[in-house]
Amino acid sequence: MRNAFASEITSLAKKNDRIVILSGDIGNRLFDKFKEYFPDRFFNCGVAEANMTSMAAGMAMCGLLPVTYTITPFNTIRCLEQIKVDVCYHNLPVIIIGVGSGLSYAGLGGTHHSCEDIALLRVLPNIKIICPGDAVEVRLALRSAVKNNSPVYLRLGKKNEPVIHKEEPFFEIGKGITVIKGTQVCFLSTGNVLPIAVKTASLLKEQGISTQVISFHTIKPLDIELLTQIFKTFKVIATLEEHSCIGGIGGAIAEWFSDQPCRKNKLYRFGTSDNFIHRSGNQENARKMVGLTPENIFKKIIMEFN
Amino acid sequence: MNSISELEVIAKKIRGKIVEMSYKSRAAHLGSSLSCVDILVAAYWAALSIDPKNPYDPNRDRFILSKGHAASAIYTTLAFKGFFAEDILDSYASIGSCLEEHPGPKCVPGIEAATGSLGHGLSIGIGMGLSCRIQKQSYKVYVLLSDGECNEGSVWEAAMFASAHSLENIVSIVDFNKWQATGRSCEIMALQPLKKKWEAFGWSVYETDGHDIGSLANILTNIPDGSDKPVAVIAHTVKGKGISFMEDDNNWHYRIPTQEEVIMSKKELGLL
DSSP, X not given: OHHHHHHXXXXXXXXXXXXXXXXXXXXXXXXXXXXXXXXXXXXXXXXXXXXXXXXXXXXXXXXXXXXXXXXXXXXXXXXXXXXXXXXXXXXXXXXXEEESTBTTTGGGOGGGOBSSXXXXXXXXXXXXXXXXXXXXXXXXXXXXXXXXXXXXXXXXXXXXXXXXXSSOOOOBTTBOEEEEOOSSEEEEEOGGGHHHHHHHHHHHHHTTOOEEEEEOOEEESOOHHHHHHHHHHOSEEEEEEEEETTTSHHHHHHHHHXXXXXXXXXXXXXXXXXXXXXXXXXXXXXXXXXXXXXHHHHHHHHGGGO | OOOHHHHHHHHHHHHHHHHHHHHHHTOOOHHHHHHTHHHHHIIIIIIOOOOTTSTTOTTSOEEEESSGGGHHXXXXXXXXXXXXXXXXXXXXXXXXXXXXXXXXXXXXXXXXXXXXXXXXXXXXXXXXXXXXXXXXXXXXXXXXXXXXXXXXXXXXXXXXXXXXXXXXXXXXXEEEOXXXXXXXXXXHSOOOSHHHHHXXXXXXXXXXETTOHHHHHHHHHSOSOSSSSOEEEEEEOOTTTTSTXXXXXXXXXXXXXXXXXXXXXXXXXXXX
């Protein structure tokens, strides 16, 4: 995803001279092309995310389109108040990129895990939160984000994630993408767990259970129209995210669901638990530790049909 | 341009107005507002290239009140300068007013950024200063900080960035009134030596009496100063300046004047 981001932002910057990248001393070599083409529009802001975020706000006030880039926990909750006051309160077009979201950098330890960023940013007025499901969605989300005249948080994984979309789907901020059509179960997946949703759907299919998979890339604003339709059509619905079950897409949809007059659906929320991880391991291992695997999700869902 | 004595009269009128506004609205931070009035007058009447009738000119100089709790001082300054009608000041901090106790985004023309949470303004200003360079313009950005605000780590993040990029169009003015909300600013944190700190962070530093409008005007009009560095001004001020019974008394960080005290204040300022 991060390579798709670097390549796409470079292309977009060729057509849009308002784009400026502010990096928090990360992305070694990743932005070489960008720096080569636009040496005056790339700034390594050092390990100083509070300053970087407020600077981005100041630049947006002057008509530029700043993109802040660093590892997710440092570009979100480290500078949360700067995002709230300087970016969101002023409703400015700043694009905040979190790279290595969720458990992407699991091996680096708890300081580098980011399973609470969606929850903390979701309460801020004016911001849009997009979690692309694969590299194709990263490019599409970025194209939409630069046209958006208000704050956007783009939550990326790392690199070399499976590409789900064989061709470019229709993309609009706030509109979920149906990846697989089905009739019995619906997965609402956000971000880098899209391959898990697809794999689980195939496990269920082997058992004769037809599963719809939606890349529910935008968490804010919620795609109410799609949710209304899904909750009318499916009895069993599950949210998937590499984020805490508290406050992420699961939380957002549960909040919406509790406001609905007729609540007969079974809503499962799959995500990380309310615990820190204290043991070493890569993303795959960390996902196993928290039960975010196709096998585990399959086991829970299949019980609805036994 | 006005003479210094004319500017001193304007400063007195601003002080009278903000004492009255605190009394009417029962809003705090009077001492903090009074300490920075002369800085505001020097900036707005002598240094800034701005046109109140064209407040969004892309090439205007910017002024950010990073110490947003001195809102009554900047509102009064802007109104007296002609950015908006003076009678709007009478609504300050009353229900439904656009003039909150800390300035909101674009609350009135002339307010460049919403402030109130300390340690944000300098970074915003540096973002503007950098934009000026990218967009090949020539404006300057003035940011007014409080001494207590220098507790915030983000101020020093900003300071390091600005000097690394030789942003000579940035001016950081510290209203050094020696107090913060609940104690002496040099005791709560090791603020001193403040001048050496800014110098060590790569800034061109001036130290001055923050109530000497002539001296402030000289410094603030000489930007860039030829050093190829951003400029910091340590303005030594007195909290509550201009009203004898408020001067250097930190109770006036939160105290609201009585009607009698408003009258006494105005008499001292020569406004009655």
